[in-house]
Structure formats: structure tokens, C-alpha cells
Amino acid sequence: MLRTSLLWCLILVGSFSAQASDLTLPDAWLGETQDSAITINYDDLDYVLNAAVLMSGPPSRKKSKSSSSTVSTRLKNNFNPLTTNAGNRLFFEEFKKNPAMAAVISTIRTSLEAVPAEIPLNQLSKKEQIAFWLNLYNVVVIDEINKVYPLKSLEDFVTAKDGVLSKKLINTAGMRLSLNDIQYGVLQQKYPDEVLVIYGLYQGYIGSPSIRKYAYTGANLNRSLQFNANDFINTNRGTYPDGKTFRVAGFYQRNASYFPDFETDLRNHLREYLREDEIPLLDEATTLVADIDDWTVTDIYGTSRNYGGGAATNDAALLGAFSQGGTMLGSEEVTNLELMASTVQAKSVTYGRFSAEQVQKLKEMKFNHENRGGVVTVTDLTEAEAAAKAKSESGQQNDK
Known part of the structure; x- marks a missing residue:
């Protein structure tokens, strides 16, 4: 291990501007009720996520094989072999093919947006409030991606000045909010020390934290966020030891406001979740480079075009592998989304979560x-x- 006198160098790759929000929180959103017994019901969201999310499996450093063309063609798909296998996937393909399924997400979104008008949020516990904002954030992201899918790269969609994070897309309790307002104006303003919340903010691309197969709740919040942190940090989309350089996700650069002394704070944070055998690699690295990014939408196969006649890569084969009745690589099964439409859409929007x-x-x-x-x-x-x-x-x- 290197001595502490060694000068460590941090390199930030790409543009960066500190995120901030001038949101003034309503009185009803300030504070919390520590022992509150009121909980929010997410049965409908659980049903959708359990059906539509494909788990990627345990964290792994394994790279994908390089892209190659299939039989009878020289064309091939481009992807980043370092990160393409990382992170959970969402069946955006099914939402695209079945507008009624996309409407289910929109219905859940409307229902969640109504919650702050149904109850002063400060009557909920701290964990219940955080879980609510994470679920609302993630549902809005899914709903907005459904509108542009099959867009393959989400870089401009996410990071542009008028991108999905900055638009005032959310209407709740008479207020217009952006996703950045939720992250920085609500969550970070109220809970500045809760760094783990960044791992609950699904943004739809491989280089962002994973979507879960269930909604966040006050009861599962800590466990779920720690799981997501461990998954992100120990897969190549989050960190990657590379000799004297320790590469990290651009996601951290875009969330630098959670790490005031960026290099020191981020190193300390990574040590909490990094595999034990890789901690010395982090400590010995002289350079920290925030250059890992994969903006590919986290669909299952829809934006990977099929060239040539490779029978194993056709839609039917993939649907059979991921749908109910079959599994791929030992992953959890994904049920047919058509089965959930009537049940989920029938949920009451008004007070339906209590x-x-x-x-x-x-x-x-x-x-x-x-x-x-x-x-x-x-x-x-x-x-x-x-x-x-x-x-x-x-x-x-x-x-x-």
C-alpha cells in the first residue's frame, strides 16, 4: 500500500456542472413522524416490476465478447463489452408493442403524484418518505422512456438542458417538479447525509443504478439501497481497477454534490462496498478517472438489431427465454405483461394506496x-x- 504522502490525482472526464435546486418545500413536506404507522401501498407497482424486470445476476467483472456479425452479413451491433452485461433490464419492448401496458405505468404515475395531496408527507416516517420519492422518480423515468423508445442511447435524453431530468414533468399537490427537483430539492435538501439514495434513482441507461423487481418501502429501503450500491460498485459500469488508474462511473461525477471533497469522499464511500480483494487496488491507485459511461437503454433486446440469419437471436427465441415458462442464465422469470393489465388498471387512484x-x-x-x-x-x-x-x-x- 502506498504511503499517505503520495499525491493522488483526480481526473474528471467530460463536462460537469454542479446540480442544485432552488425548490422551496411546502410546510407539509418538512420533517417526519418518526413512529408513524402510516404506510403507502405499492402492490400495483410491485406487480409491474416483478413482471417486467429481468435481474442481471450477482455483481461480476466479466466482460462480454466483442461484437461480431452473424451468418450471411457483415453488419454487427456496437456495444461496450466492459459494461453491456451489467445492470438489471426492463422489458421496454413489451410496453412499446402493447400501449395498454404503457398506460398502466402512466396510471401508476398519476396515482403516485396524487399522494402528497392525500396526506401531509411529514405524517410519514423518514424512510417511508424517501421510498415514496424514489418510486415516483423511477415511475416517471419509465413512463418518459416509454414515450421515446426504441431510442437506444439516452445520453441527450438524460443530460441535455431540456432533458428528462430538468423538465417540470411532475404535477403533485399543485406543484410542478422536475426529477432534479426530487433528487436535489427534496431528497438532498432534506437528507443531505443519505448518500445511498443515489442508488435508488433509476435513469434508464446501463450506467445508472438498477431498477429493482419491487418497489421501495420504508421496511425494505436500507437493505435495497445497500444491495444496489454493492451491485453498482462491483460491476464494471460503476468501477473498474485498471493498473495505477481506478476508473469510476461518470454517474459519480454527475452526483458530485453528494461528495463535497470529491476524491476523498468518493474513495471512502467506495471502500464501504467494494470487494475486499479490490480495496488495495483502490488505495494504491494514483489516479481516479470518472470516465465509465454506457448510455444504452436498459431494454432486453429491442434496440439490438438482428442482422443476417442467426436463428438464436430472433425475437421469438428471446421472448421464449425471458417470458414465463423459461429462464435464461438462471435469471428470475419474467411473466407475460398482458396478464397484469386489468388488475393493475383497476386500482383506485384516489386514496388507493392506504x-x-x-x-x-x-x-x-x-x-x-x-x-x-x-x-x-x-x-x-x-x-x-x-x-x-x-x-x-x-x-x-x-x-x-
Whole structure:
């Protein structure tokens, strides 16, 4: 290991501008209720993600074979062999072929956008709030990619000044928000020390953190974000030891606001999740280069054109491999998305993400706010307290 007196050098490749948001948070979004029993239901989103996401398997440094042409043609697909196999995939192909399936995502998006109008977010726990914003962010990304798919490279789509991250695409509680507003104006402003949230922000391309097969919740938040961090850092799209140079994703450069002393903070962060046998490679590296990027959309096969007559690469073969009834490389099965349409679309948008008891409380709270103003505190009653309250109210009704 090199001595601490060695001068370490950081090289940032490409343009970079610090992200910021001047968003002023509503009072209802400030703070949290630590022991809140209110949770948001994501059954519909779980159903979609479980059906549409293909897991990539455990983190690996294995490179793909170089691109080659198939039988009867000299044409071939271009891809980055370092990163092409990394990260989970989403079945954008099916959304494109079946507009009703894309409409399911839009319906879920509308439902999530309605949540802040249904309940003051500060009545939720910190973890429940973070999970909500991550899910809303990811659903909006999927919904917006569905509109431009089969666009293969998402670089301009994501990073342009008028790209998907900066447009005010989200309408919630009477506010227009961008995805950057969610990341920097809400999440980073409220939770500046929660660096792991960046691994919950799926942006649709291979060089971004993976989409999960389930929605984030307050209960699974920490475990899921740590899993995603481990997956990202230990695959070639996140980091890559290369002699005296330690290469890292451009994703970190674009999220430098989470690492104030960029080189030191990022090195310390990577050590927490990097494979033990690779930590010395990070420590001994004299140069940290943020040059790993793969902007390819995380579809399964749709933007990889088929040239020539290779039977094993046709759509039917791939559909059979990834759909229900078959598996590929030991991955989890992906069910037929057509099976979920009626169930998911039937979900109620208004108060559909809370239990019956919670809905009643939310309605009462909203009524009190609209008619009397002031601050309303949600208190969960025990069964005994609820029974006593109901008995008392029944007695009052009889007296009348």
C-alpha cells in the first residue's frame, strides 16, 4: 500500500456542472413522524416490476465478447463489452408493442403524484418518505422512456438542458417538479447525509443504478439501497481497477454534490462496498478517472438489431427465454405483461394506496384542514381505544 504522502490525482472526464435546486418545500413536506404507522401501498407497482424486470445476476467483472456479425452479413451491433452485461433490464419492448401496458405505468404515475395531496408527507416516517420519492422518480423515468423508445442511447435524453431530468414533468399537490427537483430539492435538501439514495434513482441507461423487481418501502429501503450500491460498485459500469488508474462511473461525477471533497469522499464511500480483494487496488491507485459511461437503454433486446440469419437471436427465441415458462442464465422469470393489465388498471387512484382505516383518518384530516384550518396530528388508536371511541360516539348518537 502506498504511503499517505503520495499525491493522488483526480481526473474528471467530460463536462460537469454542479446540480442544485432552488425548490422551496411546502410546510407539509418538512420533517417526519418518526413512529408513524402510516404506510403507502405499492402492490400495483410491485406487480409491474416483478413482471417486467429481468435481474442481471450477482455483481461480476466479466466482460462480454466483442461484437461480431452473424451468418450471411457483415453488419454487427456496437456495444461496450466492459459494461453491456451489467445492470438489471426492463422489458421496454413489451410496453412499446402493447400501449395498454404503457398506460398502466402512466396510471401508476398519476396515482403516485396524487399522494402528497392525500396526506401531509411529514405524517410519514423518514424512510417511508424517501421510498415514496424514489418510486415516483423511477415511475416517471419509465413512463418518459416509454414515450421515446426504441431510442437506444439516452445520453441527450438524460443530460441535455431540456432533458428528462430538468423538465417540470411532475404535477403533485399543485406543484410542478422536475426529477432534479426530487433528487436535489427534496431528497438532498432534506437528507443531505443519505448518500445511498443515489442508488435508488433509476435513469434508464446501463450506467445508472438498477431498477429493482419491487418497489421501495420504508421496511425494505436500507437493505435495497445497500444491495444496489454493492451491485453498482462491483460491476464494471460503476468501477473498474485498471493498473495505477481506478476508473469510476461518470454517474459519480454527475452526483458530485453528494461528495463535497470529491476524491476523498468518493474513495471512502467506495471502500464501504467494494470487494475486499479490490480495496488495495483502490488505495494504491494514483489516479481516479470518472470516465465509465454506457448510455444504452436498459431494454432486453429491442434496440439490438438482428442482422443476417442467426436463428438464436430472433425475437421469438428471446421472448421464449425471458417470458414465463423459461429462464435464461438462471435469471428470475419474467411473466407475460398482458396478464397484469386489468388488475393493475383497476386500482383506485384516489386514496388507493392506504388501508381503509388510514383512508378514514386522511379524509377526516382533510375535512378538518379545509373547514377549520390549523395543524392536524394523525394518531393511531389501539383496538381497545377505537372500540371505546366507537361506543362513546354511538351513545352520543342515541342521546340525540
